[in-house]
Amino acid sequence: MPDSIETDAPIIIDVWLGDSPKFEDSDDQKLPGFGEPIVAAAESFNRAHPEYEVRIRKVDFRELPKVVAEAAAQGNAPALAEYVYTATQVALDTRGPAGEPLFVPVQRAVGDRAKILGEPVVINDLVPSVRDYWSLRGELVSVPTSVTSNIFYANKAVLERAGVERMPATWQELAAACAAVAELPDGPAHGVTWPNYGWLFHTEVVGQGGLLCDNDNGRSGRSSEVFLDSPEMLSYVRWWQRMHESGHYYYTGEVNDYFGGMAAFARQDVAFVVTSSAVGQLMTDMATEAGIELVAGHLPRFDDQPYTGGPFGGQSFFLAGGLPKEKEDGALAFLQHQLNPQHAIARIADRSLPLTLAAYEHVTSDRWVEPFPGYRVATEQVASPNRTRASAGPLLGNLNGINGATIAAMEDVLLRGADPATRFHAANEQAQALLDRHNAAVLACPSKTPDALTVTA
Structure with missing residues (x-):
């Protein structure tokens, strides 16, 4: 046997x-x-x-x-x-x-x-x-x-009362729509909210044809340099700052905070909100419970150039x-x-x-x-056919840490009156140090796994 x-x-x-x-x-x-x-x-x-x-x-x-x-x-x-x-x-x-x-x-x-x-x-x-x-x-x-992908939502009834005939497609149109909402005698306290979140910085810089890092956003070779103080980044940051100072933009006070913005929209504290398609059903359920009819549109961009896919x-x-x-x-x-x-x-x-x-x-x-x-x-x-060298988004080491540097800089601009150029130059130096540390581990002989491994979305 x-x-x-x-x-x-x-x-x-x-x-x-x-x-x-x-x-x-x-x-x-x-x-x-x-x-x-x-x-x-x-x-x-x-x-x-x-x-x-x-x-x-x-x-x-x-x-x-x-x-x-x-x-x-x-x-x-x-x-x-x-x-x-x-x-x-x-x-x-x-x-x-x-x-x-x-x-x-x-x-x-x-x-x-x-x-x-x-x-x-x-x-x-x-x-x-x-x-x-x-x-x-x-x-x-x-x-x-x-x-x-990000989705831009609006309260249909508020838009109609404010005379906003279509979803804003550009930063300028969004500012004008928020100004119209502000004129309502019993309207929302603010026009719009979106999270202080790395993904949105990527999207708005790409929308201007800008890069977050070298080598075609890391797509043609390893990224070794970051551009957090680029003209495209500062253009976005300064517009965001103006929206906040005018009272049009509502900041929840929390970073990476999609849910806080969605809650503010459901309370009708804002007329517009940016959220992720990953929670589109939750946003719909919250709006329905609050008696809000949703209107959806593309995330507003710097100008009216064709929307890029990413x-x-x-x-x-x-x-x-x-x-x-x-x-x-x-x-x-x-x-x-x-x-x-x-x-x-x-x-x-x-x-x-x-x-x-x-x-x-x-x-x-x-x-x-x-x-x-x-x-x-x-x-x-x-599915947009308008693909560019920038539109795939950044591929680089310790993107989580680099996003954190970006978010912290924006919070200082919004809440502590920091000068955008000065603060984002400092953020760029911080981000560059993080990227250098990541690359040094990988390019060592023998190569090592970088030490920054905990991430966020």
Whole structure:
């Protein structure tokens, strides 16, 4: 009798998802059901490929880069890890035990294959601007799992009373609309609110054709210089300052505060609000409860130039390098499976805008009903054909820390009367030091994983 019995155990594919953080003192997530379409895709893949088992682990997206790096140092990294967009360069710069890059570009691993384990390759079907965002030197480095855009909302009744006939498309039009709202005898106390948030700085600088960092925003080579005191940045900051000083802009007093602005809008303290498509349904629910009819539009820009497709928020899957061929093929096949037409369309229920052309065609058909006001507007922003060298957004090390320097500078301008040029020059020096520290670790011999690994969205 043999000493052991051989079994055909499935090949395990460990997949770590960036999970939604939780409210303090609460067991409830901010965004219930976050990532569930990927969980469903894993179950579907396992049924279709019984020789594999995709195992899902959820990790708070803010901590995931640190958790993955710690696992990699022990030789226990997952096959696939989902990073939030602000940590894309961090993922590219995370190292294995011997100093080698932990992840391999997905496009390189796929090669010229049309199918992997029978799963049609779908990465070539990505919406072009979405593909741009998660690419370096034209090569797709990771597979997006969600994409989000900012949405500009207004209280329809207030606009009608103020005689504002259409959603403002430029900074100048927004200032004029806020002035009209201020003339209402019983209108909102302020015209507009938006969060002091890194993503919005990226968007408004890109809208002027500006760059946040060198080498085409880090897309043609590693970023080594930041431009937080550029003419485009200061143009935005000074306009924002004027809006605040005139009483048109309402600052919640908290950084990264989408929810505070949404609450102010629901209380009818402001006529306009900027929020993310990721919480578009929540904004709709809050407005409905408050008896507000929503109007949606594109985020106002510096002038009336064509709207560019980006930059975006979202998350993406990175593929670990050095996997055995069978495991790598299984991971790559799952990446295609979770973005096939069925699952790409299901992703819409998980707060994502269309990632693939198949999903885009579905949501722009005449028979499709948008899940909340503004979804089509946000989709138009993502699918804009006006792509520029700047529009993919910044790809650089420690973007989280650099965003923090930007946000702190803006708060000093708004609340403490700091001179924009002086304060943002200081912020640029701080950001440059953060970037230099990040790059020094990666460019050392042997390379090391940078130490700034906790991120925000």
